Amino acid sequence: MLSGKNVLLAITGSIAAYKSAYLIREFIKKGAQVKVIVTEAALQFVTKVTLSTLSKNPVYKDFIKNEETGQWNNHVDLGSWADLMVIAPATANTISDLVSGKGNSFLLTTFLSCNAPVFVAPAMDLDMFKNKSTQSNIKILSERSVEIIEPTEGELASGLEGKGRMEEPDQIVTIISEYFLNKATLKNINILISAGPTYESIDPVRFIGNHSSGKMGFALANEAQKRGANVELVSGPVNLETPENVIRTNVKSAQQMKKEITDRFKNIDVLIMSAAVADYKPVKEYDNKIKKQEAELNIVLEKTPDILKDLAKIKKKQVVVGFALETENELENARQKMKRKNLDAIILNSLSDNGAGFGYDTNKITLITPSENRKFELKTKDLVAKDILNFIEECI
Ligand SMILES: Cc1cc2nc3c(=O)[nH]c(=O)nc-3n(C[C@H](O)[C@H](O)[C@H](O)COP(=O)(O)O)c2cc1C
Known part of the structure; x- marks a missing residue:
């Protein structure tokens, strides 16, 4: 303890x-x-x-x-x-x-x-x-x-x-x-958390990624283990130390993230998907580095699997919380996403808030549930993790 x-x-x-x-x-x-x-x-x-x-x-x-x-x-x-x-x-x-x-x-x-x-x-x-x-x-x-x-x-x-x-x-x-x-308020509770970005390979050298640092997901994992939960963390490529008592699995692509999350889903009580999973990936992954040419280069993208939507179909007793980072019509878009994916809540963070979102040590969230919007002040990600886990405790 x-x-x-x-x-x-x-x-x-x-x-x-x-x-x-x-x-x-x-x-x-x-x-x-x-x-x-x-x-x-x-x-x-x-x-x-x-x-x-x-x-x-x-x-x-x-x-x-x-x-x-x-x-x-x-x-x-x-x-x-x-x-x-x-x-x-x-x-x-x-x-x-x-x-x-x-x-x-x-x-x-x-x-x-x-x-x-x-x-x-x-x-x-x-x-x-x-x-x-x-x-x-x-x-x-x-x-x-x-x-x-x-x-x-x-x-x-x-x-x-x-x-x-x-x-x-x-x-x-x-x-x-x-x-x-x-x-230990989360004793014997199995929590699965995803964190970080995903990288979708274009060729052996290049990829499509995003700016997610993984800090929010790692803060959640740390707070959950402090509350006595059994915590597994599936992380995209990040430069962060694994919190104590947390079992970590590293992945790169959205497809790998999906496999690791789905394999564990039926044995868990809570899933928090804080990873910024790519929505699109290149249709073709080149075996060799693409050479610079005179002509334009077009890379055709296809949709990646929608992890949360697929899990919603097999969801039973699990509490599932997603994250949404919106740049416009934020509350409405996030609420729609929560409904579409059959989530118990969605955490909205907006890029328009100073100090919130990618890379920062702070975040400002709105916790959206089917019945309400709970707005929180800008605070450290460690404190945001406490707010989110207080909500999880209410749910279970
Ligand atoms: C050898 C020696 C042993 C002491 N042992 C204790 C003790 O076990 N408990 C206690 O309450 N005060 C003890 N005192 C008295 C405290 O050191 C003294 O009250 C001091 O002002 C405490 O300051 P502090 O509470 O800021 O550390 C001892 C003093 C001496 C000289």
């Missing part, structure tokens, strides 16, 4: 901070990316060098990155980068600051900016933990949906015995994995 997730680990000034080094390794073993924030006090117990070496990322402590140039660390960006934030160990002092809403440190402002689930693993001496202020602060955090990872009982750094030891790193990772497993 943690594979591919962005983990923000905040370390505060407890003797248990040495365990955070192991915690980083446990997260990385599970396939997560880790970025670390420390408080001033935490650096009395662990060094930045240890933490940055293990996490393979710079360690954050202050707002200002470079006094001379005024470069600063962006707590808002870091908060939205995180899929989860873990404060481990969490001192009595930091727990109290979290409750009060203070924002006078990099850790606290990042906490306030972070919309992802937050886990707090207290670590302190038994009487500090039992103290009514600490207990009341922990209760308030818990009521505000912060997940508390209870400390365990045992020998404490003070030499006393009792409850206050930070939970062991492997246990913290297990607790967090189980949390996400329970929240």
